[in-house]
Amino acid sequence: MFWQGSPASRRRAPHFSPGAGERTAHVADDRRPAPADAVAMTNSPLMIETRGLTKLFGQHTAVTDLNLQVPRGCAFGFLGHNGAGKTTVIRLLLGLIRPDQGTILIAGRRVADDRERVLARVGAIIEEPHFHAHLTGRENLHVIAAVKGGEAETRIESAVARVDLNARADDRVGTYSQGMRQRLGIARCLLADPELLILDEPLNGLDPGGILEMRMLIRDLVAEGRTVFLSSHLLDEIEKTCHEAAVIDRGRLIAQGPIAELVGDRGSLEERFLQITSRMGGPS
Ligand SMILES: Nc1ncnc2c1ncn2[C@@H]1O[C@H](COP(=O)(O)OP(=O)(O)OP(=O)(O)O)[C@@H](O)[C@H]1O
Ligand SMILES: [Mg+2]
Numbered sequence: 001m002f003w004q005g006s007p008a009s010r011r012r013a014p015h016f017s018p019g020a021g022e023r024t025a026h027v028a029d030d031r032r033p034a035p036a037d038a039v040a041m042t043n044s045p046l047m048i049e050t051r052g053l054t055k056l057f058g059q060h061t062a063v064t065d066l067n068l069q070v071p072r073g074c075a076f077g078f079l080g081h082n083g084a085g086k087t088t089v090i091r092l093l094l095g096l097i098r099p100d101q102g103t104i105l106i107a108g109r110r111v112a113d114d115r116e117r118v119l120a121r122v123g124a125i126i127e128e129p130h131f132h133a134h135l136t137g138r139e140n141l142h143v144i145a146a147v148k149g150g151e152a153e154t155r156i157e158s159a160v161a162r163v164d165l166n167a168r169a170d171d172r173v174g175t176y177s178q179g180m181r182q183r184l185g186i187a188r189c190l191l192a193d194p195e196l197l198i199l200d201e202p203l204n205g206l207d208p209g210g211i212l213e214m215r216m217l218i219r220d221l222v223a224e225g226r227t228v229f230l231s232s233h234l235l236d237e238i239e240k241t242c243h244e245a246a247v248i249d250r251g252r253l254i255a256q257g258p259i260a261e262l263v264g265d266r267g268s269l270e271e272r273f274l275q276i277t278s279r280m281g282g283p284s
Contacts, residue, residue: 043108044072044105044107044108045071045072046069046070046071046072046105046108047070047071047072047073047106047107047195047196047227047229048068048069048070048076048093048104048105048106048196048227048229049068049069049070049104049105049108050066050067050068050089050092050093050102050103050104050105051067051102051103051105052065052066052067052101052102052103053065053066053067053068053089053092053099053101053102053103053104054066054099054100054101054102055085055088055092055097055099055100055251056100061251062085062088062251063085063088063089063092063099063248063251064250064251064252065101065102065252066089066102066248066251066252066253067253068089068246068253068256069256070227070229070244070246071227071244072107072195072227073222073225073226073227074222074227074228074242074243074244075218075219075222075227075228075230075241075242075243075244076227076228076229076230076242076243076244076245076246077230077231077232077238077241077242077244077245077246077259078090078229078230078231078232078245078246078248079231079232079233079235079238079245079246079247079248079269079273080231080247080248080249080277081233081249081277082233083250084248084249084250084251085248085250085251086200086231086248087126087127087200087231088251089248090124090126090198090200090231091126092104093106093111093198093229094119094122094124094126094198095111095112095115095119096126106118106119106122106196107195107196120192121192121193121194121195121196122192122194122195122196122197122198123186123188123189123190123191123192123194123196123197123198124189124197124198124199124200125182125185125186125188125189125198125199125200125202126200127200127201127204128181128204129181129182129184129185129188131173131181131184132173133172133173133174134172134173134174135172135173136169136170136171136172136173137160137165137168137169137170137171137173137176137180137184137187138156138160138169138170140173140184140188141156141159141160141184141187141188141191142156144188144191145191148191148192151193152191152192155190155191155193156187156191158190159187159188159190159191160187162186162187162190162217162220163183163184163186163187163190163217164183164213164217165180165183165184165187168180177210178205178206178210179206179207179209179210179213179214182202182206182210182214183213183214183217185202186199186202186217186221194226195225195226195227196226196227196228196229197221197226197227197228197229197230198229198230199228199229199230199231200230200231201230201231201232201233202214202218202230202232203230203232203234203237204232204233211234211237215237215240215241218230218241219241222243230242235268235269235270235273236268236269236270238259238269239259239263239268239269239270242259243258243259244256244257244258244259245257245259245262245269247262247273247276247277249276249277254276254277255272255276
């Protein structure tokens, strides 16, 4: 059984799982008809929860029986080697691909029931944020806000300020550094006033200054009460930035919990990561 206890009990100790099969009960199918009250369930202490999540690409099982629990209001690191399944899980969370088995809940609501409403206050960047290079940062945000509608337009200036892009917002995005594009990506997320930000490798390619800026920005977003879920290979940075983390190895969740408890008696998160992933070693 994988994290069957309450979030409070789960905080007491991280869970390490050597392999498959711990949780086979309660695997639901996202394609079932939605219960009538599903969209009204918003008081879950978990911002993200997956139950028995499984995804196959042809014969290859990319994600296996994944039971992820991300509390509200924290920075949560999602760790794994190349090909472990991080981006696949993120695409599943965002309803961009359909699970073969399992359930995904965001803020207590099933994504499969009403993707648009459930994800209305979720902002995401998958791998690299893409923009119109010939338009300025501000113009790009106006284009996106026009598509989003609602209050997005009114949030542009505060989003630009929030990510500290004021000085360059009227320059063409083609002239931006990678760090500036990442920050513009976060500004784009903020147009939805997200309660959850899902960032796939937001630190990739950033120099030490850019990484530090991103760390401060993530901390500020959490201080505002948002939840930030980020994948990364930079274990040291996850240790500095995040409250909790999960480790995925060959599509299976092998550990999750508070950072300090994941590190345990090892010197660092990196040491723990290498210890718990090495026994799964070899090509998948
Ligand atoms: N569209 C697809 N079709 C077939 N296989 C896929 C597809 N997307 C991902 N995979 C496979 O699923 C596995 C997980 O890939 P995924 O991109 O989720 O890994 P990742 O943890 O994000 O890796 P990285 O750190 O390199 O970004 C890999 O074996 C990959 O080849
Ligand atoms: Mg990836």
